[in-house]
Amino acid sequence: MSTDTIPLFPLSHGVFPDGMLQLQIFEVRYLDLIKRCHRDNTPFGVAWIKKGREVQVPGEQPLMYSHGCMAHIREFEQIQPALLRVVCQGGLRFELHDVSPGPYGVWQGHVTYLPQDPVCSLPAEWQLHANRLGQWIASAQQQGLEDKLPLFAPYQLDDCGWLANRLAEVLPLEPEQKQSLLVQADPHQRMASVVELLTQA
Incomplete structure (x- = not known):
């Protein structure tokens, strides 16, 4: 490093x-x-x-x-x-x-x-969260509003690190919560932490 x-x-x-x-x-x-x-x-x-x-x-x-x-x-x-x-x-x-x-x-x-996240496939139990984000993207595309999305293409919905990062950005979390997610080096652990925060919301 x-x-x-x-x-x-x-x-x-x-x-x-x-x-x-x-x-x-x-x-x-x-x-x-x-x-x-x-x-x-x-x-x-x-x-x-x-x-x-x-x-x-x-x-x-x-x-x-x-x-x-x-x-x-x-x-x-x-x-x-x-x-x-x-x-x-x-x-x-x-x-x-x-x-x-x-x-x-x-x-x-x-x-x-710090190193870039390795590409990590999304476990099946978290597919629901990828689907919801994908539906939001698809809805914006259908309405001609894709350029208004706060996201850069390509949309890597099947990648654990990419999905965890996008959810961490759009969720109404406190700065210290977002910082704790940014610190985590393991994309799977970061996604697990995001899911835990979602269940607490």
Whole structure:
């Protein structure tokens, strides 16, 4: 597993691998970051905020959870001179070791990249959850609304890790619950945890 120092975008809501993250950027420090990432075709790190605020407050450092996910820009639109709209796709997960101030007020994180999920077939007892998500996708397609779905194709409904990540994103979970799912390295265990949370809802 390789280590790196990356620019961080702390958010109250994060992203999972292959997930969709839609942002409107207006803070000067992040306008510069996103423009550079778009120009250089490089990702940035999204870290969930454990305590603190998304908007910069002088003298205040947000406390971030231990794990995050890289974000790759897929759509970029300059709505106004100081307002960007971007759609990003989640990449590799990472473990965040420490945080330090960086150029232009952007936090820098020293991270270790975590392996991609192996492709894992979905056990039969969880097929119901794949069917429900598939029905939602099919309904949007039939209504000509597929481009409004907060999902990237291809829809890997038979893959345990992909399904667990998508359900974790759309379910109304607390940040610490989503963080606990992101941390889990085993896709089957992550899916089992999602199913357990579903039964508690």
